[in-house]
Amino acid sequence: MTPPLDMSRRQFLTAASVTAAAALLAGCAPGTVPGSNTTTLQFWHLLSGGDGVTMSQLLDTANSAQSAYRIRPTVLAWGTPYYTKLAMAGAGGRAPDVAIMHATRTVGWAPGGLLDRWDTDRLAELGIDSSTFPKPIWEKGFVGKDMYSIALDAHPFVAMFNTDICDAAGVLDSDGRLAETSSPEEFLDQLRTIGGKAEGHALSYGYLGDGAQMWRLFYTFYSQHGGAMELPEGGKAVIDKDAAVESLTLMRTLLDGEIALAQADYGSAVAEFATGKSGMLFTGVWELRTMQNAKIPFDATMIPTLYGTPAVYADSHSFVLPHQTNADEKKRDLTYRFVADMLKGSFGWAEAGHIPAFLPVTESPEYADLVPQANYAEAAQHVVYDPTAWFTGSGSNFQSEFGAAVQGVLLSGDDPAAAIDRFEARVNTLLRQPNPADPEGTFAS
Known part of the structure; x- marks a missing residue:
C-alpha cells in the first residue's frame, strides 16, 4: 500500500x-x-x-x-x-x-x-x-x-450459483450452465425466477461497511457500458455519470429485500449461499474453497454482461x-x-x-x-482493474471513499446522482494531492 x-x-x-x-x-x-x-x-x-x-x-x-x-x-x-x-x-x-x-x-x-x-x-x-x-x-x-x-493470476468478481436451485427454477441450459442474460431486465427476471425456488433469497450480496465489495460490483457494471473511469494526475476525474448512475441504480434494485437482502454484510452473504439457502452469490473466486468445503452443489460463471461490453472487475x-x-x-x-x-x-x-x-x-x-x-x-x-492513480487499488482508501459516498444509496435510498457527485468531489481532492512516494512528480512529468 x-x-x-x-x-x-x-x-x-x-x-x-x-x-x-x-x-x-x-x-x-x-x-x-x-x-x-x-x-x-x-x-x-x-x-x-x-x-x-x-x-x-x-x-x-x-x-x-x-x-x-x-x-x-x-x-x-x-x-x-x-x-x-x-x-x-x-x-x-x-x-x-x-x-x-x-x-x-x-x-x-x-x-x-x-x-x-x-x-x-x-x-x-x-x-x-x-x-x-x-x-x-x-x-x-x-x-x-x-x-x-x-x-x-487474476482473481475476478464472479457469480456462483447453486445448481440444484437453478435447475429447479429452469434457468440452466442443456449443458447445465446458467442461461445467458444480456440486459438488466432479463437478469432481474431470471433472479426472481430463482428466488421462487430458494429457501432464502435469489441472490446473496454483502456490502455493509465494505467499500471494496460495493466497488467490485459497481465497476463491473460501469465497465460493461464500454468506457473506463480516468483519473489524470493533477486533473479532474473523467466519469461517465449516466453509466455510473445506471450501475448504482441497478445495484439498489437488486437489494429490494426479495431478490437480495436489503442489508447484509459480506460474511452473512457468504453464509447464506454456503448453507444452500440462496441461488446465487456475487463474490470473488477466493471463496471457491469455502463452497467446496460446504459441500453444496454449485458452479460459477462471469457476472452476466448486461450493458453490451463483457467486463469483470478483478485484481x-x-x-x-x-x-x-x-x-x-x-x-x-x-x-x-x-x-x-x-x-x-x-x-x-x-x-x-x-x-x-x-x-x-x-x-x-x-x-x-x-x-x-x-x-x-x-x-x-475481460478483466478491468481499478482506474490508474497513485491512491487506487486493492486495500486502498479509494475503495473506502467510494463505499462512504454510495452506501446510503443501497442502504436507505439516497439519490444515486448525488452519491456519484460526492464520490467525484472526493476523488478530485485526491487528484490534487501529490503521490507521497513521488512528491516531486517525476511520473507526471
Missing part, C-alpha cells in the same frame, strides 16, 4: 529511514545455505487462510524441484500493515528479493523508486512474454513503458522487485528463475480458485477438466 493518505513527505521519509535500518540488518543474513551452493531468496507475501496454505505448497514444490535457490517466505498481514512495511523496506533499498503486490498498487510505487523494473528480455529467455498472458493482464504489469509487476497477485540499492546479480537471476517456475507451476493456484495468468496452464487439458474454474476462465480476457 502507498503510505497512508495523511502521511506527510517528512513522516514518510522518517519512517522509511527507521525501517530501512531494520531492513539493513535483515539484509545482512547469509544468502547461501551453509554447506551447499543453494542461495536463499527472501520472499514477502500477504496471503493467509486457504491462499496461504496453497502458496506454501507451491513454494515447497519450487524448493524441492531444484537446488539452485531456496525460498524463505515472510507472511505479513493483508492490507495496510503489509503495504506500509513493504514500502518502507523499498524506500530503504534493502527489501526482500521478491514480493507479492496487487497489480493495481504498482502505479503508486514505481515513480518513487520503490520498485525495480523487470527486464522483459530476461523474462523472454525463460519463456515469459506477452504471448503467454491474456492481453489485459500482461499490459497491467507496465507503468509507462517499463514492466514493474508480473501477474501470477492480480503479482510478483514485484522491491527496490534494492545494490542488487546481488546472482540472486536477481535466481529471482527471475523462481518467478518463471511459479508461473509454470501455477496449476495448484488454479485449484484454489484463482485464474492463473500463464496461458499454457489455463489452456492445458488438465485445466479444462477443472470445474468450476474452467467455466469462468474466460474472465481473464
Whole structure:
C-alpha cells in the first residue's frame, strides 16, 4: 500500500529511514545455505487462510524441484500493515528479493523508486512474454513503458450459483450452465425466477461497511457500458455519470429485500449461499474453497454482461522487485528463475480458485477438466482493474471513499446522482494531492 493518505513527505521519509535500518540488518543474513551452493531468496507475501496454505505448497514444490535457490517466505498481514512495511523496506533499498503486490498498487510505487523494473528480455529467455498472458493482464504489469509487476493470476468478481436451485427454477441450459442474460431486465427476471425456488433469497450480496465489495460490483457494471473511469494526475476525474448512475441504480434494485437482502454484510452473504439457502452469490473466486468445503452443489460463471461490453472487475497477485540499492546479480537471476517456475507451476493456484495468468496452464487439458474454474476462465480476457492513480487499488482508501459516498444509496435510498457527485468531489481532492512516494512528480512529468 502507498503510505497512508495523511502521511506527510517528512513522516514518510522518517519512517522509511527507521525501517530501512531494520531492513539493513535483515539484509545482512547469509544468502547461501551453509554447506551447499543453494542461495536463499527472501520472499514477502500477504496471503493467509486457504491462499496461504496453497502458496506454501507451491513454494515447497519450487524448493524441492531444484537446488539452485531456496525460498524463505515472510507472511505479513493483508492490507495496510503489509503495504506500509513493504514500502518502507523499498524506500530503504534493502527489501526482500521478491514480493507479492496487487497489480493495481504498482502505479503508486514505481515513480518513487520503490520498485525495480523487470527486464522483459530476461523474462523472454525463460519463456515469459506477452504471448503467454491474456492481453489485459500482461499490459497491467507496465507503468509507462517499463514492466514493474508480473501477474501470477487474476482473481475476478464472479457469480456462483447453486445448481440444484437453478435447475429447479429452469434457468440452466442443456449443458447445465446458467442461461445467458444480456440486459438488466432479463437478469432481474431470471433472479426472481430463482428466488421462487430458494429457501432464502435469489441472490446473496454483502456490502455493509465494505467499500471494496460495493466497488467490485459497481465497476463491473460501469465497465460493461464500454468506457473506463480516468483519473489524470493533477486533473479532474473523467466519469461517465449516466453509466455510473445506471450501475448504482441497478445495484439498489437488486437489494429490494426479495431478490437480495436489503442489508447484509459480506460474511452473512457468504453464509447464506454456503448453507444452500440462496441461488446465487456475487463474490470473488477466493471463496471457491469455502463452497467446496460446504459441500453444496454449485458452479460459477462471469457476472452476466448486461450493458453490451463483457467486463469483470478483478485484481492480480503479482510478483514485484522491491527496490534494492545494490542488487546481488546472482540472486536477481535466481529471482527471475523462481518467478518463471511459479508461473509454470501455477496449476495448484488454479485449484484454489484463482485464474492463473500463464496461458499454457489455463489452456492445458488438465485445466479444462477443472470445474468450476474452467467455466469462468474466460474472465481473464475481460478483466478491468481499478482506474490508474497513485491512491487506487486493492486495500486502498479509494475503495473506502467510494463505499462512504454510495452506501446510503443501497442502504436507505439516497439519490444515486448525488452519491456519484460526492464520490467525484472526493476523488478530485485526491487528484490534487501529490503521490507521497513521488512528491516531486517525476511520473507526471
